[in-house]
Amino acid sequence: MLANIHRLPDYVVRIFRLDDGRPVWMDVRDWMWGFTYWMKLMGETVLIACLGTVTDAIGGFVLCFAASANIAPNRWTRSSARRCLEFCRTVPELVFALLFVQAFGLGPLPGVLAIAIHTAGAPGKPFAEAVENIDMGPVEGATSCGASRIQAIRYAIMPQVASNIAGYALLRFEINVRGAAVMGFVGAGGIGQDLIEAIRKFYYPDVSAMLVLIVLCVTTIDLATERLRHRLLGWEQQR
């Protein structure tokens, strides 16, 4: 069963060779022949991740107030919000993407929605926990002055949780870029469509070119968001 496993190194060597047998770094121009096209697709991938994260951050933001024990209007709202979040988290985003492709047609939109739905479930829980850990003093102050629930959330809770939630959203963005890269496998936009085609049709140098672009892009975004998150955490600790 494991007889073919030794072919992995062969495969890796193979994808880093051009069609005429030279290693790819001998002729980078030939290797990266589709650079602008791939970068456009990569941009679309990042855009899918970005839109998915923002859409979900707004959705999850609303849901997390319903799901956290100290803010939710009643128990029924809270437990149904939690079940809903759990369901979204457990079903993988690619399954959502498959279903959405049927409903919305091919293209980036189903990818965005699939990521939004899946991540709304994923950070919903930490969001809710962040809201549960706040200081209730300002909330009581606001309500005692006659603030409505929405106003209390806006002026007493949001300032306390904003940086925390922004940190989570950035972390999710990082994860979503990886997720968005494979959305194209089921026809939901981004670079995945071309990648799976190149892998299936054995366009070896193209595979390595796209993989290198994906890894570079993901790493850059990782580093950037990590720095941002550390700054947010710094603000958090100053409080």
Add this chain to the structure above:
Amino acid sequence: MKAMRPRAGGLDAPSARSRFPGSFPSPLQSHGVATAVFRALLGILGWGYSIIGVSPMRFLEGIGKLGSIALLMLPPDTGTWSKFLVYLHALAETVAIALLGTLAAAVVAFPVALLASRNVLASRVVHFASRRILDCVRGVDELIWALVWINVVGLGPLAGVLAVATANAGIFGKLFSEAIEASSRGPVEGVLSTGGNDGHALRYGLLPQVVPVLLSQVLYYFESNTRSATIIGIVGAGGIGLHLSEQIRVLEYQHVSAIILMILVAVASIDRLSSGPRLSIVGNRPVART
């Protein structure tokens, strides 16, 4: 009337801020910034949706279709019992892929993590190289690994196991090396000072400290891998994903909802089963940051 009380000890606002940071709002707390950020987010949202060419009409149409799909899904039904058994078998295969993949990843990742941790090996070159390799392995998604492995070993669950193993080896390598770097130097030095060699120091000084942490991480990732292994079948690497994508493509929505339900039940029960030992190993502390 005095406009201000005399300042205590000549304390002015900037120095007070630096001395008592807890009493001052953090930058994000000032409403101006928060509002600006919120508006910027909305702006990004509008701009992005216009770029990918989404019109409200298309969106509403899609929502309508989604609603009718959801109605078609009810009630969940697999048609015949033999079909149900086929799905059950595929589900078991998925769990097996996750289990074997996680175990293999842990076995492969441990030696690499030793190389990647600063306090085990002093060589900066090895340390740097192994870190970068782990980064690269981690940067590629599990599903892409599955495709690569399918090209190498052919279609089937073996490709799935190998894909889970490779993707997780990258993650484990990082987590393990962080755990190893956080361990205390004392026991290792103790073993060395009583005449133990490096192997003894590793076995009796380091391992007892890190094994509980590593075990809990492995268990945690086993849980999350059962979730992600369900989709590996979509590209043909074994498990229930193949049936799921097939049933979605042939529009058998009742089968789809039945399969999703089975996955939910399986994942929930594995969560239950493994969170018990996990909590008893390390207590209720968060395991993973990623």
